Amino acid sequence: MSYEFLQNYWWCLIALLGGLLVALMFVQGANLHLGNRVLSDIQKRMILNSTGRKWELTFTTLVTFGGAFFASFPLFYSTSFGGAYWVWVLLLITFVFQAVAYEFQNKKENLLGVKSFRVALMCNGFLAPFLVGTAVGTFFTGSDFTVNKVAITDPSAPVISTWGNAWHGLEALGQYHAVLLGCTLVLLTAILGALYVLNNVSDDDINAQMRRTIKLSIIPFLVFFLGWTVILLCRDGYAVSADGTVFMEHYKYLHNLLAMPAVLVMLLAGVVLVLYSIWIGAFTKSRKGIWFAMPGTVLVVMAVFFLAGFNNTAYYPSCTDLQSSLTIRNSSSSYFTLQVMSCVSLLIPFVVAYIAYAWHQMDRKKITAEEITAEEHKY
Amino acid sequence: MDVVIWSRIQFAMTAAYHWLFVPLTLGLALAMAVMETLYVVKKDPFWKKAAQFWIKLFAINFAVGIATGIILEFEFGTNWSNYSWMVGDMFGAPLAIEGILAFFMEATFFAVMFFGWNKVSPKFHLASTWLTGIGATISAYWILVANGWMQNPVGTTFNPDTVRSEMASAAAFWEVISNPVAVSKFCHAVTSGWVTGGIFVVGVSAWYLLKNRHVEFARRSLLIGAIVGLVGSGTVMLSGDSSGVHAAEFQPMKLAAAEGLVDGGNGAAFTIVPGIKVPHMLSLLATHDWNGFVPGINDILKGYTDNNGNVVPSVAEKMAMGRRALDALAVYRETEDPMVKAMAEAVLDDNVQYMGYGHLSAPEDVVPPVGVVFWSFRFMIGLGMLIALVLLLALIAVWKDKLGSWKWLLWASIICIPLAYICGQCGWMVAEVGRQPWTIQGLLPVNVAISSLSTGAVKTTFFVFLAVFALFLVIEIRIMLGAIRKGPEVEPKDA
Numbered sequence: 103m104s105y106e107f108l109q110n111y112w113w114c115l116i117a118l119l120g121g122l123l124v125a126l127m128f129v130q131g132a133n134l135h136l137g138n139r140v141l142s143d144i145q146k147r148m149i150l151n152s153t154g155r156k157w158e159l160t161f162t163t164l165v166t167f168g169g170a171f172f173a174s175f176p177l178f179y180s181t182s183f184g185g186a187y188w189v190w191v192l193l194l195i196t197f198v199f200q201a202v203a204y205e206f207q208n209k210k211e212n213l214l215g216v217k218s219f220r221v222a223l224m225c226n227g228f229l230a231p232f233l234v235g236t237a238v239g240t241f242f243t244g245s246d247f248t249v250n251k252v253a254i255t256d257p258s259a260p261v262i263s264t265w266g267n268a269w270h271g272l273e274a275l276g277q278y279h280a281v282l283l284g285c286t287l288v289l290l291t292a293i294l295g296a297l298y299v300l301n302n303v304s305d306d307d308i309n310a311q312m313r314r315t316i317k318l319s320i321i322p323f324l325v326f327f328l329g330w331t332v333i334l335l336c337r338d339g340y341a342v343s344a345d346g347t348v349f350m351e352h353y354k355y356l357h358n359l360l361a362m363p364a365v366l367v368m369l370l371a372g373v374v375l376v377l378y379s380i381w382i383g384a385f386t387k388s389r390k391g392i393w394f395a396m397p398g399t400v401l402v403v404m405a406v407f408f409l410a411g412f413n414n415t416a417y418y419p420s421c422t423d424l425q426s427s428l429t430i431r432n433s434s435s436s437y438f439t440l441q442v443m444s445c446v447s448l449l450i451p452f453v454v455a456y457i458a459y460a461w462h463q464m465d466r467k468k469i470t471a472e473e474i475t476a477e478e479h480k481y
Numbered sequence: 482m483d484v485v486i487w488s489r490i491q492f493a494m495t496a497a498y499h500w501l502f503v504p505l506t507l508g509l510a511l512a513m514a515v516m517e518t519l520y521v522v523k524k525d526p527f528w529k530k531a532a533q534f535w536i537k538l539f540a541i542n543f544a545v546g547i548a549t550g551i552i553l554e555f556e557f558g559t560n561w562s563n564y565s566w567m568v569g570d571m572f573g574a575p576l577a578i579e580g581i582l583a584f585f586m587e588a589t590f591f592a593v594m595f596f597g598w599n600k601v602s603p604k605f606h607l608a609s610t611w612l613t614g615i616g617a618t619i620s621a622y623w624i625l626v627a628n629g630w631m632q633n634p635v636g637t638t639f640n641p642d643t644v645r646s647e648m649a650s651a652a653a654f655w656e657v658i659s660n661p662v663a664v665s666k667f668c669h670a671v672t673s674g675w676v677t678g679g680i681f682v683v684g685v686s687a688w689y690l691l692k693n694r695h696v697e698f699a700r701r702s703l704l705i706g707a708i709v710g711l712v713g714s715g716t717v718m719l720s721g722d723s724s725g726v727h728a729a730e731f732q733p734m735k736l737a738a739a740e741g742l743v744d745g746g747n748g749a750a751f752t753i754v755p756g757i758k759v760p761h762m763l764s765l766l767a768t769h770d771w772n773g774f775v776p777g778i779n780d781i782l783k784g785y786t787d788n789n790g791n792v793v794p795s796v797a798e799k800m801a802m803g804r805r806a807l808d809a810l811a812v813y814r815e816t817e818d819p820m821v822k823a824m825a826e827a828v829l830d831d832n833v834q835y836m837g838y839g840h841l842s843a844p845e846d847v848v849p850p851v852g853v854v855f856w857s858f859r860f861m862i863g864l865g866m867l868i869a870l871v872l873l874l875a876l877i878a879v880w881k882d883k884l885g886s887w888k889w890l891l892w893a894s895i896i897c898i899p900l901a902y903i904c905g906q907c908g909w910m911v912a913e914v915g916r917q918p919w920t921i922q923g924l925l926p927v928n929v930a931i932s933s934l935s936t937g938a939v940k941t942t943f944f945v946f947l948a949v950f951a952l953f954l955v956i957e958i959r960i961m962l963g964a965i966r967k968g969p970e971v972e973p974k975d976a
Contacts, residue, residue: 158592161547161551162580168554168555169581170581172558173574174573176566176570176573177566177569179566180558180563180564180565180566180569183555183558184560184561184565184933185932187559187942190559191559198551198552199548199949201545201547201551202544205541205544206957209960210963211956211962212956252810252811254567254810257842260840260929261562262566263563264933270938435569435573435648436570436640436643438648438653439571439573439654442574443578446578446581446582447581449581453581453585456589460609463605464593464601466600479598
């Protein structure tokens with residue numbers, strides 16, 4: 103297999119992991135309801151215990167997404183993480199609090215009280231999709247960095263990837279197009295969370311609240327999502343010529359979409375699935391919306407990654423120095439590392455299979471109020 | 482202090498906190514899996530209750546391990562940007578494999594283990610308990626492959642076109658994962674976790690015995706804890722011995738620092754504490770040869786001939802060659818003239834193995850803080866031996882039925898719990914402080930591995946993380962003590 107093939111294959115895997123990460127952020131969306139005033143404490147604990155069985159999957163997907171990006175496109179890891187420092191640190195801190203919040207919140211020795219940990223989970227519920235969305239948004243708007251590999255020979259300033267401003271990533275909050283994607287993701291995960299709880303928890307009040315959430319989210323979600331998409335298709339994009347030179351091209355992402363019909367189909371199929379799940383979640387008695395929403399989300403996110411990276415596009419562009427922009431070709435691991443990693447990736451279906459099996463075993467019975475009051479092993 | 486120091490302090494602090502939670506995860510996982518196996522095999526509900534109690538403590542500890550672990554992974558990128566690029570091709574792979582193979586296993590089966598008592602069959606539950614522990618162990622293997630590679634970077638070549646160390650061939654990956662340093666590190670670290678888990682179970686059980694609560698539960702748990710801990714202790718000693726041999730072979734400066742050996746020689750003595758030496762012992766341990774040559778700090782600085790007859794150049798010579806390599810690399814990258822480029826490449830090839838030394842400013846830079854390494858090494862060994870002794874006595878006490886009368890042993894077991902943590906921390910200080918100034922031994926010193934951040938930014942995150950982790954540690958200890966005080970939910974007759 104050629105080097106180019108393996109690089110593309112790994113971009114597909116990164117896109118897949120990104121898609122799974124967003125889809126699994128139903129955990130974050132559902133946790134926003136821990137502050138819902140209509141729900142009783144027991145009902146909140148039902149939601150908490152429902153997401154409590156899944157949060158580690160989301161968390162692990164984030165870790166694996168990071169690890170896979172490191173292994174396959176290390177220049178992204180070194181440039182973005184070391185450069186957009188504050189964005190990633192902020193994201194990590196919300197996840198760190200999430201990691202302990204489940205186990206700690208209902209213990210009387212926890213010092214901070216149950217409320218603080220719930221607030222921490224809600225902060226994570228909002229900030230995680232928002233920051234991830236905004237960060238992915240910069241795949242299209244560009245960031246303020248330079249990559250200079252000769253720097254390593256200069257002992258006084260040896261760092262290869264340097265960020266151009268002291269905001270270290272927070273400046274993306276001033277780029278409305280990137281922020282639009284962040285907001286879109288917050289609403290999408292709120293919908294996913296509601297659909298998940300609808301499916302996983304058996305309680306009339308909770309279900310009513312979830313359907314209400316979905317209804318309230320529809321209009322803003324569509325406005326943000328369509329707004330982001332229209333601007334994306336109209337904006338100039340970062341194209342790469344045959345010799346690797348990066349240049350600006352009008353309607354680059356529209357061109358990408360038209361040049362890759364498969365991506366167009368993925369995008370449309372994904373959108374249809376998500377809209378269908380919203381429809382049955384909001385306006386029918388069905389509780390199965392999540393089973394359409396998650397694959398739909400994966401398809402849409404993958405299509406977004408493909409638009410950013412394929413068809414000779416720089417996926418992590420630098421608006422400061424165009425030629426520093428990262429492409430699938432110039433930022434990847436070596437041929438041999440990608441070969442080894444590709445062999446390892448053959449195990450992924452096996453991993454997915456045991457996760458699905460365990461999940462199925464655990465979720466055969468929906469969560470009820472009796473379980474939360476009686477069961478001793480709970481959060 | 483500059484950004485290099487603060488980046489190091491931040492990483493060290495995160496790693497140290499992480500290692501407060503990991504050993505107990507590894508060790509307790511084994512103990513509770515054994516107990517649950519006894520339940521499933523013997524159908525004795527006593528063991529179910531016992532396993533459930535230890536699993537409860539496991540879960541409290543597990544959460545903080547995850548929280549500190551995610552920060553560690555991302556700090557490679559956030560604070561060690563150059564490192565991520567220059568060795569990401571080698572280092573990223575084990576990290577990604579750790580995620581794919583180990584973390585999902587841990588995450589999935591932890592949830593089944595914790596919530597699944599009334600949802601899945603006893604056998605599936607038992608499998609989940611084992612798989613949670615196995616997942617944690619596999620995770621340890623991959624991260625120690627990555628760490629072992631940093632101590633002994635095998636299977637890599639420098640590519641001037643990409644300016645990084647790359648996998649030399651697909652087969653070189655085998656060299657990376659079977660790296661002898663990684664293998665002995667894995668055995669050493671994981672089984673030291675068994676010791677921690679073992680002494681934890683023994684100590685907590687001892688407390689119940691002293692309080693005369695849950696006596697039957699405590700006796701039986703104590704026996705299992707002592708066995709797990711002793712098996713761990715034995716393996717720790719064996720793998721510690723091979724770690725010493727590897728240090729002598731691949732990181733002689735680390736060994737010299739750990740021994741405080743200024744001038745080496747043949748038949749070198751082992752210093753137990755300053756003033757008390759065992760003749761020839763160091764040579765025997767480091768080279769498995771009574772008269773083997775062990776270089777001291779001065780030998781390494783000035784150059785020496787090793788046991789295989791290879792001449793090791795002085796650090797000053799290595800620095801000169803490293804500087805030549807870096808200059809050639811700059812020419813190679815910037816010239817347009819193919820002739821000049823070819824010449825630069827030839828110079829680079831001749832000197833590339835010492836390129837990392839080109840970043841140093843003085844030969845003495847290669848000497849790590851000797852005092853810290855020397856004393857951590859001694860505390861690690863001393864405490865490790867003490868804990869092994871206490872575990873052995875605990876086993877004898879169970880066997881001779883002396884648990885009721887040997888109160889001092891019960892107290893000693895409790896005191897050994899914090900000592901086990903100090904022991905583990907000392908071990909990592911030897912390994913990580915001992916390899917300074919290198920991030921990657923011989924290839925990349927810490928001062929070029931960093932990100933381009935202001936000192937203030939790194940200081941800020943350091944104090945934020947410190948505050949958060951300290952808070953979590955305090956809460957975890959409080960919850961843990963609360964759960965221990967409450968005790969297992971075994972039958973009243975045991976109480």
